[in-house]
Amino acid sequence: MTDHEPQDRRTKPTRALVLHPDIRGAERRKEPIHALDEAVALAAALPGLDVVEADVVPLREVRPATIFGTGKMDEIKTTIEAREVELVLIDGPVTPVQQRNLEDAWKVKLLDRTGLILEIFADRAATREGVLQVELAALSYQRTRLVRAWTHLERQRGGLGFVGGPGETQIEADRRALDEAITRIRRQLEKVTRTRGLHRAARAKVPFPVVALVGYTNAGKSTLFNRLTGAEVMAEDMLFATLDPTMRGVTLEGGTRVILSDTVGFISDLPTQLVAAFRATLEEVLAADLILHVRDVAHPDTDSQAEDVDTILGDLGVPEDVPRIELWNKADMLPEDARAALEAIADRSEDALLISALDGTGVTEAVDAITAQLEGVRRRQTVDIPFSEGRRRAWLHERDVIEAERETDEGWSLDVRWTDRQRMDFEAL
Template structure:
């Protein structure tokens, strides 16, 4: 009998399977960032090619043995797959590898659970986690395998306990949905109040870590949490923004970042948060200009916007982080336009870190915010008097 190998807590093996899809991340760079954001330490990475997933082990028995040897070599305690794996595949892999096995969806859910701060955000994450968990009952509870029947009682191992746990999770999902519906109703009331005031609404959207919160802070001088990490912001933050060139007040919201293969449960659960984008008069689509994969990231954002019904909202594209570009990559002009899905949209290049290009963005927002309402005129005059007094 071989000795048990002491595992290093949080050490993770990253696994990617190339099925020939164009967005495959051969370096597993994004999965590594997700793992680090969740508090794990990637110690090794392994990729392989397949035409289709193996029904039992997703990667096949030979590659599974290779992953097991790698996990033993690095004393890894977890194996993370870059794709979504089925409950049965997850269970089979854990038995084969003798370590905990998770997928990309679970990792994103864990990060969201760690980062949610508002009551609504916590409810949304809890709903998504419960929905994900409800499909993993066959794997997560070892006590489900115990025999429940006695003499003269028909039934397989754990049958009654599985039904009990499934019912408990179902009831938790129902309660969470009811609580979330109340919060969404309150948010809807707030939106209607803004509509009655004829407020011009702007929402920041974009791939995670593109710098939305940094731009938000630069525009409104707020202190929204911003960091060079994935999903630094989960809860929508809304502030008033005074645009001097237009002499009007607008409302601007910072929303959760998007990511490739965002779990459908999270898209559904975050309908209230993403509703800010649907109801906006203008979307500021923030792009990380320094990321070589930014075209694919933009396409992913456009896909999610279409899923939530916000693809028809006018956009202003902002290429952020130009301070991180080489001199030959820097734009000749800070303002131009580009084509998205057959439509020409304005584009602004800037650096939220240095402030370069931020005045150009403010000017573009002033131009697109339209004429002043009577209330906005009063707010603008008050703001000018306040600035003069200072």
């Protein structure tokens, strides 16, 4: 490639059209235009895509073979040709039959919401476990359909093959090959999970509470994480900016030492393959002593986003008795009257604070709330006691804080659940 070669020959993006089907009578969790905006943001999160057109498509019903009626299909084809679209992203589920028929009719590659999210996850996963989890989810998805390849992104990035591959050659992996690959990846994941288990056990010996940041994707968790820890975690205005939990030990103002965990952003209609695949990645939330639910209160769908987060936390099995604080983020983006109204509501609430992770508004108050909440929190820890210190073991039994006990060659290994005060009293014995 010479210096005189045109720029678009080197980094030509794939021109994409985003469509959000708005089905009459279907239950709406958000306004169609807001759903379309989120779908466009999803597309923008994938390198090498250029969204040249986006539209809400009203539908009386979904056609089993093509989703859209003949007239609408022709109308969309006209847009595709006029805008030189190479990839159509449909914000919703698309069956293998529908995908094949639409690709044949429009002569472009097509991805549904699940395929797009899988591509984004593949692009962002950073840890060994994250990569394996994505591969497992992708193979499970791939078993249901024939995946055609496309050329434009292959030169710029890796991927799963949904939006990348050698020319227009159709990939036809038989089920046996896919099943063998799935089995192989599951074995690798078991090894990785065991390693993470050892890391968790090591952390259990550290007498610091785990505070997990959760929230809808793009709510500002990573920005807050960076402000609290000084860490250089990627914090971009981009969906799924964080895909692997990042943990940092941090001393909050006032001296409270915590382990802070930043997690992947949640999203509505997350593919079931990924909810299952990333359960282990989100296991830090299950072990959290306190959950900080970061909400983007400047977003028009903030309430439904909060409901989605609560639903996924429930699906993950997070105990309801784990304390939670809602941090109403992006106060800096609110109109003055809306900001004043939310401040008044937050002032009357015991578990909500209005903040701006970007400019620091309310963050000091949030740290105070975290500290106050953790003072009475009972958290789990593993304690090793030699045989010569039986009185310390008896002290723990008297206070009924032991959840499990194992005898070792040197003494006892006990899993305890206690408060900071009990821990300090124990250490003073």
